[in-house]
Amino acid sequence: xxxxxxxxxxxxxxxxxxxxxxxxxxxxxxxxxxxxxxxxxxxxxxxxxxxxxxxxxxxxxxxxxxxxxxxxxxxxxxxxxxxxxxxxxxxxxxxxxxxxxxxxxxxxxxxxxxxxxxxxxxxxxxxxxxxxxxxxxxxxxxxxxxxxxxxxxxxxxxxxxxxxxxxxxxxxxxxxxxxxxxxxxxx
DNA sequence: ACATTGATTACCT
DNA sequence: GGTAATCAATGTC
Numbered sequence: 001x002x003x004x005x006x007x008x009x010x011x012x013x014x015x016x017x018x019x020x021x022x023x024x025x026x027x028x029x030x031x032x033x034x035x036x037x038x039x040x041x042x043x044x045x046x047x048x049x050x051x052x053x054x055x056x057x058x059x060x061x062x063x064x065x066x067x068x069x070x071x072x073x074x075x076x077x078x079x080x081x082x083x084x085x086x087x088x089x090x091x092x093x094x095x096x097x098x099x100x101x102x103x104x105x106x107x108x109x110x111x112x113x114x115x116x117x118x119x120x121x122x123x124x125x126x127x128x129x130x131x132x133x134x135x136x137x138x139x140x141x142x143x144x145x146x147x148x149x150x151x152x153x154x155x156x157x158x159x160x161x162x163x164x165x166x167x168x169x170x171x172x173x174x175x176x177x178x179x180x181x182x183x184x185x186x187x
Numbered sequence: 188a189c190a191t192t193g194a195t196t197a198c199c200t
Numbered sequence: 201g202g203t204a205a206t207c208a209a210t211g212t213c
Contacts, residue, residue, distance in 0.1 A: 038195085
């Protein structure tokens with residue numbers, strides 16, 4: 001698993017750098033809610049709202065290691081690929097080739113990237129506001145099967161935030177479980 | 188290495 | 201009210 005933290009208006013890499021709007025208002029709402037946004041017009045990214053009420057903050061889920069429901073995740077990934085093809089995206093490849101690739105994907109790669117987490121869970125921006133702490137929610141946070149030792153967590157600079165300037169692109173707010181094969185490839 | 192995508196924001200009238 | 205510029209990425213070449 002792999003995450004990235006995003007701060008409030010001071011953080012130039014955060015959506016909170018904009019004035020409060022319909023899209024990012026969830027970031028300043030109650031903690032523990034979902035904030036799903038569309039990036040590059042194709043990929044839905046899942047964030048967990050953090051911090052006290054009124055302060056903006058969120059944690060982007062960059063990658064996840066599936067522990068159950070891999071067949072459903074695989075099916076969701078194929079749906080996503082099919083929709084992209086009908087819009088004509090992703091280079092010149094065909095949907096059949098994409099489906100074959102997804103079928104051959106190891107379980108641990110089903111959600112290996114921020115956009116892929118959204119695709120594997122079938123998320124879209126409509127999930128924004130879902131209470132991730134409510135056991136009745138279809139999307140929620142639960143304790144994992146094993147604890148992670150502090151020494152297994154690695155920290156590094158965030159990905160793809162060069163536009164925010166050196167001060168914010170260098171801050172080590174990306175964290176992941178060391179040696180976890182589900183983390184997204186290095187960039 | 189390169190092409191693809193559309194919601195969202197900021198700016199203009 | 202309408203338009204241009206922006207982007208926390210992936211997949212195929």
